[in-house]
Amino acid sequence: MIYLELLLSFFEIGLFSIGGGYAAMPLIQNQVVDVHPWLTMTQFADIMTIAEMTPGPIAINAATFVGIQVAGLPGAVLATAGCVLPSCVIVMTLAWVYDRFRGLHMVQGVLAGLRPAVIAMIASAGISLLLMALYGQRTLPADWMEPDAVAAVLFVSGLAILSVWKVHPLWVMAGSGAAGALLYALF
Secondary structure (H helix, E strand, O other): OHHHHHHHHHHHHHHHOOOOHHHHHHHHHHHHHHHOOOOOHHHHHHHHHHHHHOOOOHHHHHHHHHHHHHHHHHHHHHHHHHHHHHHHHHHHHHHHHHHHHOOOHHHHHHHHHHHHHHHHHHHHHHHHHHHHHHHOOOOOOOOOOOOOHHHHHHHHHHHHHHHHOOOOHHHHHHHHHHHHHHHHHHO
8 A cells, every 4th residue: 555655646746746856845745744644854854855965856866765765665666656657658748749740830839939938947047056156045135245255256267167168067067066175175
C-alpha cells in the first residue's frame, strides 16, 4: 500500500508542479508532511537541502530521497517514476502533435509568439540571480543599499572573460568559484 501511495502522491506532484523544483516544494511538503505523515518538518527540510545540493532537478531528487526514506529502494524508484511520468506523457503528446501539425502556419505562429516569452522568463531568472548575488534578495532593495563588492567584481570579470576572450563557461564558473572563495576569505 505504501508503494501505491508514494507513486500516486508523486504523480500528483509531477502533474501539478508547474514552474520547476522550487514550485514543487510546497506540494511535496503537503504530501510528505501533512497528508501522509511520512516525514517530520525537520526531516523534510534536510531532504530538500540534500535535493538542492545534488545534481539534477530538485523535485526528482526530492522524490528519490523521500521514497528511499519511506520505503527503501523500491519506494525511491516508484516515487521518482511518479514524479517523472506526467512530464513524459505531456511531452510525448506535444511532440506527436507538433510532428503531425508542424507545417501549419498557426503552429509556427504560436511558436514564434512563445520565443519572446521564453527569453523573458530566462532573463527574469538571470536578473533574479544577479540581484540575489549582489543584494541578497530577489528584488531591488526599496532603500539604497550598496551591492556586495566581491560579487560585483566577480560578475563583471566573468562577463568580460566570456564576451571578450570567449572562454568556456565551465572554466569561468570554476575560476569564479575559486576567486570567490579566496576573496571572501580575505575580506
